[in-house]
Amino acid sequence: MPTSPGFIRRTRLVNALLGSWPIVAGTGSWLEAHLVARLALTARVPNFCGSGINEQEVWDLVHQQAAEGGDVLVMLTDSIAADQGRRLIRRLRRSQFRVLILLLVQQDHWLTAESLADCQAQAIVHVESFGSGTLIRALQALRHGQTFLDPRLGERLQQEAAIVLSGREQQVLVGLSRGLTNKAIAQESGIATTTVRDYVSSLIRKLGVCNRTEVLARALALGLIRERGVGR
Template sequence: MLIVTNTGSVSKRLIEAVEREFPWVLVEQVESVVAGCRSFAHPVALILVDVSLMHEAEAAAAMLSRVHPHALAAVIEPYDKMQTTSFSAIADSALFRSVLPMDMRLDIWLSIIRLMLCGGEYLPPGSLVGVRAGEPASPPPAHNGVPVGQRKAESSVAELTARELQILEMVSRGLQNKLIAAGLGLSEHTVKIHLHNIIRKLGVHNRTEAAARFRNARNSNAVFD
């Protein structure tokens, strides 16, 4: 795991907590994006970049992707100070897919780290990713008689990861988080994070709507052909 920050946004205590929780993970910390654009002793799975260095990292996105081709990149959000403009920038980013909040309980924070290390994405609840000021309120135009928004909703289940589909299938069978966690060998916090991402990706309001979307997709063979 590579941390790029010159503000001390990730403390030594948090780094020690990561290394205790994930003993197979080595943490490297550098103070500039340039220092992160090099190979390390082990492959990098996760790059955490302080929001103050976000634009510098975007400028070096091609280099970072070439040197660390399998790494997910996330912006460190220092104590809920991230601005809507930064969320909008992430929505258009070729590098960043996730945000790591720093104002959470340690166990939840570590669950988000675990999710990211496994290639999952995380955005804080209520973030305005993708929202643009001045967007027209009218429905998008239809294509072949089907509104674009409807076609997107129908395909959204297919965009879930294998783990998210697995969890959503269990939700559709009425299983609660505790049973899902036990069945998959995960913590309840990790299951909650997956569910948050599922709900966000599907554009629904709760797990009940997400389960209904899954059943509709299964009945139409949208995901399982």
């Protein structure tokens, strides 16, 4: 509950930690940017420097603040760009700016072991972990010069790594994600319909679900397919 003692205590601790740096926010939504700015004003965060809604606006805000010296905390949501901000993050990390980057993940379907390696944010937190103390641990890690990955994301990546699909299973999975029937997948792949059925059964078993609809939901959550009709 927002008025519970635990919530109030965590909020005060988060605000205290945020007070360690000038803060630049970045999001791909006007609404989110507006809400972030209002929240900063309401919470009386004196070191909030502004919120950009695209890569260049964030870069300009960081450049302006970095000129004053010291570390800058850059809080990005993965809606900032089509690549979830990875290009911006690399640009910031390679610049002369002293930045600490906290990436807030709203849609984790893009996050795989490969994309994680490509993402140079020092801390990554899923927004659904808010209220659990995860954000506090991430900010504490940044304060001590450490990196941080939200445990819920780490667990999901471990589950993904444990699931190995054959090339044919991956092909059938992509066909399912395109809404194709077993017959259509068979015709496209040059195999028998019964063979496709066997591969679908194998996918259901490996992903620990009950039907082909759940196969798609689970595969998307694990990053085995990144969007409709596209494998990883």
